[in-house]
Amino acid sequence: MSANHDDHHHAPDGHGRALRLGIGGPVGSGKTALVAALCRSLGPSLRLGVVTNDIYTTEDADFLRRAGVIDAERILAVQTGCCPHTAIRDDIAANIDAVETLEERFGPLDLVIVESGGDNLTATFSRGLADRQIFVLDVSGGDKVPRKGGPGVTTADLLVVNKTDLAPMVGADLTVMSRDAAKVRDGKPVLFTSIREDKGAHSVAEWVVGIVDAWHHEHAHSV
């Protein structure tokens, strides 16, 4: 490419840009609740942007804007044309565009969170879009879900099992979930949350601060 182009074309490597964190998982597991919680916990100390991938309408983006946990303009919604996993894995162009738009408008940012549309256990983020990813399950899907594995459960940098408050109601055994997850995840972390009870999802927020710090050190010389 010619050397003197001064349009906003970010290098695909991480230099001089925010950490991009993907949050994926099945429909209704609590992804938007987790995004809101992270905005609450991290908003005071980190410069944030959020991209949502809604299946229909702009429900998730609207929810976050109404929740008032982050400036409304710092949330962009991407439409996925019937295929939520395509937009985060196979054809990430619209998501990259949204992330870079946020960085151009409000940058420099520390963290851009990309919430995927609710999908199945095979839906993971492309490395071209997300530097790190969290997969969110909930206990109401049954305690067999971690055992079933799938790339979301096995490869995500962090597995979150949400809605622990519902475990007694649905008869889900958290120790079984914890043991099975450990077995398929090769030592990668798993956190149990009830975002209903902990509105800041503090354990997850602490993990995110850790990866943002690490990212910053790795790329500090270019910022």
Next chain:
Amino acid sequence: MHGDMAMLLLADSRLPAGGHAHSGGAEEAVRVGAITGPEDLARFLRGRLATAGVVTAALAAAACEVGARPAPERWQRLDAEADCRISAPAQREASRTQGRLLVRTTRRIWPSEALDSLALAVPDGAHHPVALGAAAAAAGCEPRQAALAAAYTSVTAPATAAVRLLGLDPVLVHRLLADLAPALNDAAHEACVIQADDWSDLPAHAAPALDLLAEQHLRTEVRLFVS
């Protein structure tokens, strides 16, 4: 020499440039009951190819020419020609969004002066056919190949969307696409007639129904596709 392969890549719906989220008016046509099954879809595709398809192919062919000798002023003028051939604001916006994403994607696949100069000349996103023609030039295509890729994607996007939205038999829909082969050739041929820089003569077929569908689509609360 590499033009055939590049044309296939550019026409492939798997090209990661955001095309999967656009239905070319098909989603709204389904919603209002204008497409209910294969027969309606066949007519929709034929009409789209004869209007928007030809215009898009002609702009892509012209852009492919410009790409061989790129200059900011020429990009801006061709982009303005595209602008005045796309009358619905909703379609203009969808076209520019797709164009911006296509330039972003293809610059990484085929780094080139053609695409760099287009990105600089029209920083908010050139119209999709202009971007497609520029990418085709960057990839080593001839204008006719750019026109074919443009005409082809103008019908495959709505066909795929209809399969998803109505649960149509995908094999039957591919047969409809195959039946369009002669019309596709004609469209590409018509698109390449004008070769000079006098773009005012480029085809400008209007499709008022598509314009209206695009505008209504933008106002529809529940939708899966961007356009």
